[in-house]
Amino acid sequence: MGALPVFRWRLAPDGYATRRQLRARGLRPGGQEVAAQLKRSRRRREPLVAYLYMVDLAKPVRPMTPARWAALAKANSARRTCPACRRDAGYVIPASLGMCVPCAYPDPDLSAPGSTGTETP
Ligand SMILES: [Zn+2]
Numbered sequence: 256m257g258a259l260p261v262f263r264w265r266l267a268p269d270g271y272a273t274r275r276q277l278r279a280r281g282l283r284p285g286g287q288e289v290a291a292q293l294k295r296s297r298r299r300r301e302p303l304v305a306y307l308y309m310v311d312l313a314k315p316v317r318p319m320t321p322a323r324w325a326a327l328a329k330a331n332s333a334r335r336t337c338p339a340c341r342r343d344a345g346y347v348i349p350a351s352l353g354m355c356v357p358c359a360y361p362d363p364d365l366s367a368p369g370s371t372g373t374e375t376p
Contacts, residue, residue: 264295264303271307278316285314 262268271291277283287308295303334347337355344355352359 259289260291261294262291262307264293264305267291267293267307270310272310272313273305273307277308277310277313280310280313281316282310282313283316284308285312287312 262271272280272282273293274284289306290309290312291307293305293307295305297303331347332343335343335345337344337348337358339354339358342355348355
């Protein structure tokens with residue numbers, strides 16, 4: 256940490272920003288190391304320290320690349336695919352059932368006659 260440049264409060268050069276300032280621009284540090292520190296002396300208290308990152312190395316908050324979209328779609332479709340009938344249920348398979356609703360409850364009209372409580376006039 257000793258090699259970090261330390262700037263006085265409000266005197267940070269251009270190209271540096273705190274995490275909060277990056278966030279305001281829709282950026283995030285993106286895995287980079289802290290590039291510098293801001294230090295603000297306070298009377299009889301610990302100095303206030305802020306960590307600065309290089310704006311040039313910052314990355315967009317949500318970089319959704321085509322590959323990431325594809326991976327996400329694949330993961331979602333896998334969660335929607337019923338392991339019993341191999342069909343896309345159109346919704347995420349409930350973990351409690353482990354399969355799509357028609358597979359979990361085949362033909363409810365036959366298995367539970369008259370138990371629905373609905374009456375047709
Ligand atoms: Zn199914």
